[in-house]
Amino acid sequence: MELQFLGTGAGQPSKKRNVSSIALKMLDEINEIWLFDVGEATQHQILRTNIRLRKVTKIFISHNHGDHIFGLPGLLATRSFQGDVGPITIYGPAGLEQFVRTALKISRTKISYPIKFVVLEDGGLIFNGNGFKVYAEKLAHRVPSFGYRVVEDDRPGELLMDKLAQYSVPNGPLLGKLKNGEKIVLDNGTILDGNDFLGSNKKGRIITIIYDTRATPAIAQLAQNADVLVHESTFAGNEADLAHSYYHSTAVEAAKIARDNNVKRLYLNHISARYLGAKAKKLENQAQKIFANTRLANDFDRIVIPMKGEKDE
Amino acid sequence: MELQFLGTGAGQPSKKRNVSSIALKMLDEINEIWLFDVGEATQHQILRTNIRLRKVTKIFISHNHGDHIFGLPGLLATRSFQGDVGPITIYGPAGLEQFVRTALKISRTKISYPIKFVVLEDGGLIFNGNGFKVYAEKLAHRVPSFGYRVVEDDRPGELLMDKLAQYSVPNGPLLGKLKNGEKIVLDNGTILDGNDFLGSNKKGRIITIIYDTRATPAIAQLAQNADVLVHESTFAGNEADLAHSYYHSTAVEAAKIARDNNVKRLYLNHISARYLGAKAKKLENQAQKIFANTRLANDFDRIVIPMKGEKDE
Ligand SMILES: [Zn+2]
Ligand SMILES: [Zn+2]
Numbered sequence: 001m002e003l004q005f006l007g008t009g010a011g012q013p014s015k016k017r018n019v020s021s022i023a024l025k026m027l028d029e030i031n032e033i034w035l036f037d038v039g040e041a042t043q044h045q046i047l048r049t050n051i052r053l054r055k056v057t058k059i060f061i062s063h064n065h066g067d068h069i070f071g072l073p074g075l076l077a078t079r080s081f082q083g084d085v086g087p088i089t090i091y092g093p094a095g096l097e098q099f100v101r102t103a104l105k106i107s108r109t110k111i112s113y114p115i116k117f118v119v120l121e122d123g124g125l126i127f128n129g130n131g132f133k134v135y136a137e138k139l140a141h142r143v144p145s146f147g148y149r150v151v152e153d154d155r156p157g158e159l160l161m162d163k164l165a166q167y168s169v170p171n172g173p174l175l176g177k178l179k180n181g182e183k184i185v186l187d188n189g190t191i192l193d194g195n196d197f198l199g200s201n202k203k204g205r206i207i208t209i210i211y212d213t214r215a216t217p218a219i220a221q222l223a224q225n226a227d228v229l230v231h232e233s234t235f236a237g238n239e240a241d242l243a244h245s246y247y248h249s250t251a252v253e254a255a256k257i258a259r260d261n262n263v264k265r266l267y268l269n270h271i272s273a274r275y276l277g278a279k280a281k282k283l284e285n286q287a288q289k290i291f292a293n294t295r296l297a298n299d300f301d302r303i304v305i306p307m308k309g310e311k312d313e
Numbered sequence: 314m315e316l317q318f319l320g321t322g323a324g325q326p327s328k329k330r331n332v333s334s335i336a337l338k339m340l341d342e343i344n345e346i347w348l349f350d351v352g353e354a355t356q357h358q359i360l361r362t363n364i365r366l367r368k369v370t371k372i373f374i375s376h377n378h379g380d381h382i383f384g385l386p387g388l389l390a391t392r393s394f395q396g397d398v399g400p401i402t403i404y405g406p407a408g409l410e411q412f413v414r415t416a417l418k419i420s421r422t423k424i425s426y427p428i429k430f431v432v433l434e435d436g437g438l439i440f441n442g443n444g445f446k447v448y449a450e451k452l453a454h455r456v457p458s459f460g461y462r463v464v465e466d467d468r469p470g471e472l473l474m475d476k477l478a479q480y481s482v483p484n485g486p487l488l489g490k491l492k493n494g495e496k497i498v499l500d501n502g503t504i505l506d507g508n509d510f511l512g513s514n515k516k517g518r519i520i521t522i523i524y525d526t527r528a529t530p531a532i533a534q535l536a537q538n539a540d541v542l543v544h545e546s547t548f549a550g551n552e553a554d555l556a557h558s559y560y561h562s563t564a565v566e567a568a569k570i571a572r573d574n575n576v577k578r579l580y581l582n583h584i585s586a587r588y589l590g591a592k593a594k595k596l597e598n599q600a601q602k603i604f605a606n607t608r609l610a611n612d613f614d615r616i617v618i619p620m621k622g623e624k625d626e
Contacts, residue, residue, distance in 0.1 A: 041354035
């Protein structure tokens with residue numbers, strides 16, 4: 001599982017940062033890639049990565065501001081030129097379908113695969129399948145804006161072969177039953193309970209992506225125990241009032257969310273063009289004072305999210 | 314006057330060529346820049362030039378395929394962030410206004426300046442002012458597609474001071490009258506006619522831009538005497554049948570237009586990603602055999618279009 005930033009800027013593209021998009025690559029897990037927001041020229045950014053559009057099966061849109069959605073029609077059209085592509089589902093606020101369908105209609109673009117739109121109203125569990133759950137919650141922006149939480153299902157623990165050695169269980173279906181936590185009876189009458197020989201569950205990984213919002217309680221709810229939290233950071237730590245009045249967040253607010261919600265790693269994203277070089281570094285430093293494991297996101301950064309060890313580790 | 318290519322590719326962006334856009338810079342003449350097509354990420358390309366969006370006052374769209382228009386909403390939005398911007402006029406086929414207004418409405422983008430749409434039906438003279446005329450003609454593509462011809466007004470000749478020397482005309486209003494081709498009477502009763510002392514008119518420059526089309530008579534009409542002809546070249550010279558069936562042109566067809574219509578310079582544009590490196594060079598070579606002054610257009614190429622000398626030169 002890997003996260004790759006495709007656009008880490010705010011509002012307008014700059015030479016250094018494109019407008020918003022993030023790819024969540026789950027190729028080893030489910031052979032799919034999910035995108036979070038598709039600002040203009042996301043398909044151009046993807047040309048500079050190893051991402052194949054054919055693998056993109058879901059797109060989650062935070063909100064309908066242009067810097068988060070204007071890349072959709074072009075990306076969907078280009079995806080259509082790749083042979084043998086499957087359907088795609090787009091989650092987001094009302095209006096997306098009208099925008100996309102109008103663009104495709106006026107440009108007479110024929111799309112070779114089905115596009116399904118899921119309109120988010122209040123959030124909650126919006127997807128459950130293939131070993132993953134996705135939750136959305138409404139945030140606090142000038143227009144309806146949603147944060148996303150991707151949760152990998154826990155995996156059952158592995159059979160503790162050492163502990164089992166003394167019972168000489170034959171290879172085959174009996175071992176499989178133990179692995180599933182079932183009871184078996186050996187030839188000598190011994191009854192074994194699979195649950196006694198299983199290691200603890202492996203907890204699934206959690207990725208939380210918070211785009212444009214001012215500070216609001218729903219963020220903590222989505223960020224709880226996240227392995228990676230990506231949080232907008234449109235303003236510096238000392239600009240809380242400005243951030244609030246523009247419906248955005250500061251680097252410090254992002255760091256406090258990470259600190260208070262058992263987050264492992266925080267990435268500051270949605271960086272204004274006002275913060276370049278040393279000034280952007282300052283955002284990072286401000287946040288690191290509150291939550292040490294903070295990094296400023298840059299376009300094309302790749303973050304490997306390792307599998308978790310045993311429970312209680 | 315300078316032409317700059319912003320996107321010279323066909324259909325989809327590639328690493329080497331963005332989708333369609335051309336800037337016609339007329340800063341010395343009228344302090345304006347006009348764009349011809351606005352494919353996705355045209356604003357990103359502009360970031361890498363000296364073009365200021367504030368100066369863009371007119372946009373001419375050839376046709377509504379996505380690779381020619383999907384950059385419009387983002388470019389118009391970003392232009393709005395620049396202080397003190399004037400109105401913009403967008404010329405093109407029906408449907409553009411619905412596409413742009415829907416994108417701006419769904420994204421709740423507030424544009425700080427008026428946008429006027431001029432829907433082209435049959436072509437003809439579509440703009441006349443500020444020393445320039447623009448003509449459009451309908452071409453032959455799968456969807457309504459227009460070619461454009463920009464014609465600079467001829468300028469009156471300059472006063473021939475040498476010829477005038479013997480008459481000792483005093484500096485001041487009398488010289489101005491001669492310059493306007495009027496008659497004046499000198500103190501000694503001599504009558505002079507301005508027309509006898511004016512050099513010949515300076516012919517205005519002509520730029521013709523032909524995007525997606527198969528060969529069709531309207532192209533010659535638009536290309537007549539052009540200083541610069543930009544012509545699509547989606548297929549190679551030996552692919553005339555393919556080009557015809559896909560409603561596109563070959564490099565050789567473009568060259569024949571240039572040769573037969575007294576064109577000065579030809580630029581091959583709208584180059585398919587199938588033609589890379591040596592293969593693209595081949596398109597150029599094929600065309601050069603028919604019209605020597607041919608160049609393959611590349612993204613960011615700048616072409617200075619010098620003022621013409623005297624008539625009959
Ligand atoms: Zn934003
Ligand atoms: Zn085209």
